[in-house]
Amino acid sequence: MATTTLTPAASAYRTGLYEWLTTTDHKRIGILYIVNSFIFFFIGGLFALGVRTELAQPGLQFVHDELLYNQLFTMHGTVMIFLFIIPMLVGFGNYVAPLQIGAPDMAFPRINALSFWMLPLAGVLLLMGFLTGGAAQAGWTSYSPLAQDRPLSSTGPGEDLWIMALTLIGTSSILGGINFLVTIFKMRAPGMTMFRMPILVWTVLVTSVLVVMATPVLTSALIMLFIDRNYGGHFFDPGGPNGGGGSAILWQNVFWFYSHPAVYIMVLPAMGMISEILPVFSRKPLFGYKAFVFATAGIGALGFSVWAHHMFTTGQVFLPFFSLMTFLIAVPTGVKMFNWIFTLFRGKLTFSTPLLFALGFLSMFLIGGINGAFSAAVPVDFALQDTYWVVAHLHYVLFGGSVFGVMAGLYYWFPKMTGRMLNETLGKIQFVLMFVGFNLTFFPMHQLGLAGMPRRIADYASDAGWNDLNLAATIGGFTIAASTLPLIWNVFSSLRAGKPAGDDPWEANTLEWATSSPPPPYNFDHLPEIRSERPLFDLRHGRTVVH
Amino acid sequence: MATDTRALTSTGHGSVEHSPLGGLAHDARGGISNPILGMILFICSEVMFFSGLFAAYFSVRASYANWPKISADAGLNEHFNLHAEPFYALGLTIILVISSFTCQMGVSAIRRDDRTGLTRAIGVTLVLGIVFLIGQAYDYATLGFGLSDTPFGTTFYTLTGFHGAHVFGGAVMLSVILYRGLAGQFSSRHHDAVEAVSLYWHFVDVVWIALFSTLYIL
Numbered sequence: 001m002a003t004t005t006l007t008p009a010a011s012a013y014r015t016g017l018y019e020w021l022t023t024t025d026h027k028r029i030g031i032l033y034i035v036n037s038f039i040f041f042f043i044g045g046l047f048a049l050g051v052r053t054e055l056a057q058p059g060l061q062f063v064h065d066e067l068l069y070n071q072l073f074t075m076h077g078t079v080m081i082f083l084f085i086i087p088m089l090v091g092f093g094n095y096v097a098p099l100q101i102g103a104p105d106m107a108f109p110r111i112n113a114l115s116f117w118m119l120p121l122a123g124v125l126l127l128m129g130f131l132t133g134g135a136a137q138a139g140w141t142s143y144s145p146l147a148q149d150r151p152l153s154s155t156g157p158g159e160d161l162w163i164m165a166l167t168l169i170g171t172s173s174i175l176g177g178i179n180f181l182v183t184i185f186k187m188r189a190p191g192m193t194m195f196r197m198p199i200l201v202w203t204v205l206v207t208s209v210l211v212v213m214a215t216p217v218l219t220s221a222l223i224m225l226f227i228d229r230n231y232g233g234h235f236f237d238p239g240g241p242n243g244g245g246g247s248a249i250l251w252q253n254v255f256w257f258y259s260h261p262a263v264y265i266m267v268l269p270a271m272g273m274i275s276e277i278l279p280v281f282s283r284k285p286l287f288g289y290k291a292f293v294f295a296t297a298g299i300g301a302l303g304f305s306v307w308a309h310h311m312f313t314t315g316q317v318f319l320p321f322f323s324l325m326t327f328l329i330a331v332p333t334g335v336k337m338f339n340w341i342f343t344l345f346r347g348k349l350t351f352s353t354p355l356l357f358a359l360g361f362l363s364m365f366l367i368g369g370i371n372g373a374f375s376a377a378v379p380v381d382f383a384l385q386d387t388y389w390v391v392a393h394l395h396y397v398l399f400g401g402s403v404f405g406v407m408a409g410l411y412y413w414f415p416k417m418t419g420r421m422l423n424e425t426l427g428k429i430q431f432v433l434m435f436v437g438f439n440l441t442f443f444p445m446h447q448l449g450l451a452g453m454p455r456r457i458a459d460y461a462s463d464a465g466w467n468d469l470n471l472a473a474t475i476g477g478f479t480i481a482a483s484t485l486p487l488i489w490n491v492f493s494s495l496r497a498g499k500p501a502g503d504d505p506w507e508a509n510t511l512e513w514a515t516s517s518p519p520p521p522y523n524f525d526h527l528p529e530i531r532s533e534r535p536l537f538d539l540r541h542g543r544t545v546v547h
Numbered sequence: 548m549a550t551d552t553r554a555l556t557s558t559g560h561g562s563v564e565h566s567p568l569g570g571l572a573h574d575a576r577g578g579i580s581n582p583i584l585g586m587i588l589f590i591c592s593e594v595m596f597f598s599g600l601f602a603a604y605f606s607v608r609a610s611y612a613n614w615p616k617i618s619a620d621a622g623l624n625e626h627f628n629l630h631a632e633p634f635y636a637l638g639l640t641i642i643l644v645i646s647s648f649t650c651q652m653g654v655s656a657i658r659r660d661d662r663t664g665l666t667r668a669i670g671v672t673l674v675l676g677i678v679f680l681i682g683q684a685y686d687y688a689t690l691g692f693g694l695s696d697t698p699f700g701t702t703f704y705t706l707t708g709f710h711g712a713h714v715f716g717g718a719v720m721l722s723v724i725l726y727r728g729l730a731g732q733f734s735s736r737h738h739d740a741v742e743a744v745s746l747y748w749h750f751v752d753v754v755w756i757a758l759f760s761t762l763y764i765l
Contacts, residue, residue, distance in 0.1 A: 107581045178588040182581050216592045220599030227705055232695030235603055235702075245617070245698045250606045254599050 024109035025521060026098050029116050031417060033091025034410075036120055037084050043127070044079035045481060047072045052441075052477035055470050058462040069458035070137035071130070071158070077140030078162065081266065082169045083123050085402050089269035090115075090176055092409050093204040095417065097180065099512035100198045102189025102530070104522040107182035111175050118172035126165035129158030136162035139456060141259070142225070144236035144251045149229040160229060163222045170215045170222070173265075177211030180204055189511075191530030195293070198510045198533060199286060202293050203272030206300040210261045210268075214304070218258030221251065249316045256307035264303045266398055267365075268296060270405025271336060274358045277412050278340055280508045281355035282347025289533060292339045295332035302329045312378055313385045319378045326376035333369055337362070353427030354506075357408035360435050364400025368393060371446065386456075389449025395442045407434070407487075414491075415505050419517040420498030426490040430483050437479025444469035444476075509534035586743035590750045593713070597754055600709060604702045604761065615699045626691035627699050633763035639682045640759045643714075646675035647752040650721075654745045657728075660735040666728040669721055669741075672748065676718040683711050703762065710754055717751045720744045 023029060050072045053062045063069045098106055106112045129135030135158040138147040142162070149155055184205050188197070197205075227233035228246070236251040237244050279286045286292060305325045308317035340362055349355065371393045375381050384390060407430075414422050453466050460466055504513040513536055515524050528539045537543075579587075611617045616624035629636070650672040656664030687704075694704040724744050727733065733741055 108585060174589075174592045178585050178592070181588055182585050186578075186581050186584060212588055212592045213595050216594075216596035217599040217602075220596050220603070223709075224600075224603055224705065227694070227701065233701040233705070234695070234698040235607070235705075245607075246701075247606060247610060250603055253606070254602065257599075 022113075024105075024113045026094050026106045026109065026112060027417070027519060027523075029112050030091045030093075030095025032116055033087050033094055033119075036116070036123075037088035037091060040079050040083035040123055041088075042484070044076050044084055045484070047076035047079065049477060049481055051076060052474040054458055055460075056474035057471070058460050058464075058467060060459050063458060066458045067134060067137055070139075070456070071135040073456060074136050074139050074162075075126070075129075078126065078136070078166075079123075081140060081262070081398075082166060083119065083126070085266045085398060085406075086169075086173065086262070087119055088406050089207070089266065089402070090173075092273060092406070092413065093180060093200070093207075093269055094176075096413060096512055097201050097204050098183060098187070099416075099515070099519060099523055100201050100510050101184065101187065101192050102511050102524060102527045103183060103187040104524070106179050107187055108179050112179055115172045115176040115179065118168045122165040122168040122172070125161050125168065129161045132157045132161070134158045141255060142251075143255075144225070144228070144246075144248045145238065147225060147229070147251075148237050160226065163226045163229075167219055167222050170219045173211050173215050174219075177208035177215070180208040181212065184208075189527050189530060191535075195290065196530060196533045196535075198272075199275035199289070199292055199296075200269065200272035203268040203275075203296055206296045207265050207268045210265050210300055210303060214258045214261040214265075217254055218262075221254035221258070224254075225251065249311070249314055252311050252314065253308070256310045257304075260307040260310065261300075261303045263397065264299055267401050267405075268299065270361065270402045270409075271296070273405050273409040273412070274340065274361050276508075276510065277354045277358045277408050278343045280412075280506050281350045281352060281358070282344050283350075284343055284347045285509075285534060285537075286339060287342035287345075288335075288339045291335055295335040295339075298332035299329060302332070309376060309381070312381045323376055323378050327373065330369065330373055330376075337366065352411070352506075353422070353424055353431060354408045354412040356428065356431045357404050357411065360431065361401055361404040361408060364396055364404060364438070368396030368398075368400050371396065384449055386454055387449035388445040388453045388455060391455055392442050392445035392449060395438075395445070399438060399442070404434075407431075412506070413512075414494070415501030416512055416517050416519070418495060418498070419501050420494050421501050421505060422494045422498065423490050426486045426493075430486040430490070433479055433483030433486070437476045437481075437483055440476030440479060441473045442476070444472045448473075504536065507540070509537045511535055514539070580739050582739040582743050583746070586746050590746060593750060597709070597757075600702075600706050601757070601761070604706060607698045607702055611698075617699055618697045623692055623696055627697075629763050633759075635682075635686060636759055636763050639679055639686070640755060642675050642679050642682070643752050643755050646672045646679070647749050649675065650745045650748045653724075654738075654741055657733050657738045657741050658735055662728060662731060662733065665733060665738075665741065666725060669725045669728060673718060673721045673725060676714055676721060676748075680711060680714055680718070683707065683714075706758055706762070710751070710758055713751050713754065717744070717748050720747060 020028060020032070023032075050063060051069070054060070054069060054072075060066075063072065094106070094112065098104070127135070133156045136142065136147075138159060142159070147159055149159070184197070184201060224233065224235040228235050228237055234244060234246040236248055237246045238248050275286055275292065302325060306322060306329060308322040309326045311317050312319060312322070371389070375384055375390065375393060411422050411427055414420075448466055448469050451465060451469075453460065453464070460470075501517045503515065503517055505517075506513070510533075511524075511527065511530075512519070514528055528535050531538055531543065608614045615627040615629070618624050618627065649668050653665045653668030653672065656662075656668055692700050692703075694700050721744060724741055727740065
């Protein structure tokens with residue numbers, strides 16, 4: 001038996017730029033992830049504003065080149081999914097999960113740093129497409145033969161840069177997922193059994209399993225596409241200059257085998273964040289902890305059996321199976337809805353900004369789930385495939401769900417990360433602007449989809465009856481953009497002069513609030529005894545002793 | 548009772564020597580160590596990577612009735628017919644399987660604290676791995692068809708090429724193990740890296756057996 005003691009030299013942070021660039025501390029890497037993701041959030045948002053500005057009126061006014069328009073929506077989707085939502089949630093997981101299980105750091109701190117630094121590199125690679133004769137323009141799904149290198153398709157290096165960037169991001173995700181799994185399995189504090197882990201940790205665990213199992217399949221798909229484009233391969237190209245013989249449907253299968261589980265990668269940790277916030281601001285434990293855990297695992301497992309619901313109209317998939325499995329996913333998701341609603345029910349609610357965003361998540365994600373269930377019905381999907389209905393659905397899930405969850409988490413954990421509270425008034429202004437702007441943008445898209453407006457068009461006929469709703473969506477888009485201004489102002493002013501937070505400003509339940517704000521290197525000097533999933537609640541109410 | 552995380556003890560083999568976190572990172576309850584669990588999970592992800600490639604192979608193959616003779620060119624079809632001459636590849640397969648056994652002999656040796664046995668076995672494994680790579684390169688040079696010759700050529704070179712890349716990666720890892728073994732860095736209590744690399748090498752071996760069966764027999 002060897003006993004190891006930390007050297008005292010590690011007790012204080014140094015805060016120079018060099019320390020930030022070379023850090024292996026999970027909290028700093030988490031913050032780097034979050035900051036990096038916000039930068040790409042703004043870049044992706046600018047692309048979206050470009051798209052919305054063009055669509056405000058029929059005709060081509062703003063983006064005069066349709067190919068540039070294609071690049072805008074391709075880059076918007078790619079940046080938001082791969083460089084904003086996924087890394088943002090990884091960032092929160094990185095910061096919070098080790099603290100919540102009472103660990104001093106992640107299991108592999110240097111690999112953790114490596115995972116992060118691949119992201120800015122990938123982002124630069126991706127955006128460099130604009131400087132090399134046009135970024136990728138085949139949509140974020142990059143279907144073949146659109147993504148093949150031939151006239152009128154994605155010619156030029158933009159698409160290749162897209163492939164390289166996504167391969168890098170995928171590698172970063174896989175390494176991160178392995179790191180999370182080992183951390184959660186091996187580094188829990190004494191007493192922190194699996195069923196005492198906070199829900200956020202459970203969602204990170206299931207997400208990491210999805211990442212480790214699904215992301216490599218995307219990597220293989222990307223490599224095959226790269227071989228098709230650059231070395232005359234025949235995986236996905238059914239015909240064309242190289243002789244073809246491949247299968248365009250194959251790309252859709254391997255792509256969605258990753259990209260449908262990726263939807264859960266993008267929303268499960270946000271669900272976990274909401275599940276940390278709702279109990280704290282309702283002054284109640286989470287209703288049905290174990291049911292929630294099993295529902296999370298259920299969503300993860302079912303997530304692997306529904307990818308072909310993106311391909312109903314290809315006529316190449318077994319419709320009843322994939323439709324049924326897709327409907328089945330509504331069951332564990334419904335269980336979670338009950339968990340959340342009955343956590344709120346008869347609770348002593350405090351309407352602080354984190355709770356407002358959490359409620360925004362609940363209501364908007366509910367809409368995203370319901371309009372998703374419509375699309376799971378094969379006949380309905382045949383009518384709605386590739387219309388704005390789908391755009392509405394995915395934004396209600398990923399913006400109404402994930403982004404609202406991220407905002408809730410930001411207001412909730414900012415005090416822990418910085419030692420200072422964010423301003424409540426500015427937070428509420430941001431919430432109202434974002435909530436109204438979001439609904440103004442994406443609710444009309446349901447109607448646009450039902451009225452037949454296809455996705456991914458730069459122009460539409462002025463007599464199609466789509467003018468007013470498109471204008472409303474554009475106004476909403478700019479309202480969302482405006483809602484980020486109070487956020488930026490809030491973050492910078494609070495960093496300078498925000499109210500000091502103290503260790504536990506929310507009277508919360510989980511271990512991250514048992515240490516100082518911000519926590520010291522290696523997180524804890526002493527841990528409270530862990531006898532339930534709410535060790536701090538136990539501590540406050542004298543259910544446990546601290547020496 | 549409060550728990551002082553700074554005084555957590557570690558048992559058995561761990562990376563205690565390397566960092567102040569090493570002692571904390573180790574599970575005091577014993578069980579599988581962090582690096583080995585990490586390698587197992589990494590191998591899981593690699594299995595899924597090859598699953599994607601195999602899925603593509605079988606998907607493309609299923610769309611042709613006369614696989615692998617799918618070219619309009621009769622000469623190419625002759626080259627495609629790997630089933631006729633599987634013996635060269637069978638030789639490569641035997642080399643790789645033997646290397647798995649020698650690799651495991653190295654692991655057993657270091658478990659017994661036999662450092663000479665470790666370096667000897669890992670050295671042989673490394674040589675066998677390199678022989679396999681050279682053999683594959685020679686095979687590529689003499690097959691008579693290329694990557695862009697019909698979907699058969701594309702799938703053949705992609706699958707075997709990525710396997711070869713993984714053998715190369717494994718050989719690099721083995722070289723590191725050999726170097727560290729010669730430097731005397733491993734002992735019966737401290738050889739997680741050896742165990743992890745041997746797992747990876749076995750994985751690469753299993754992938755080749757699946758590939759050989761698929762391309763030359765099935």
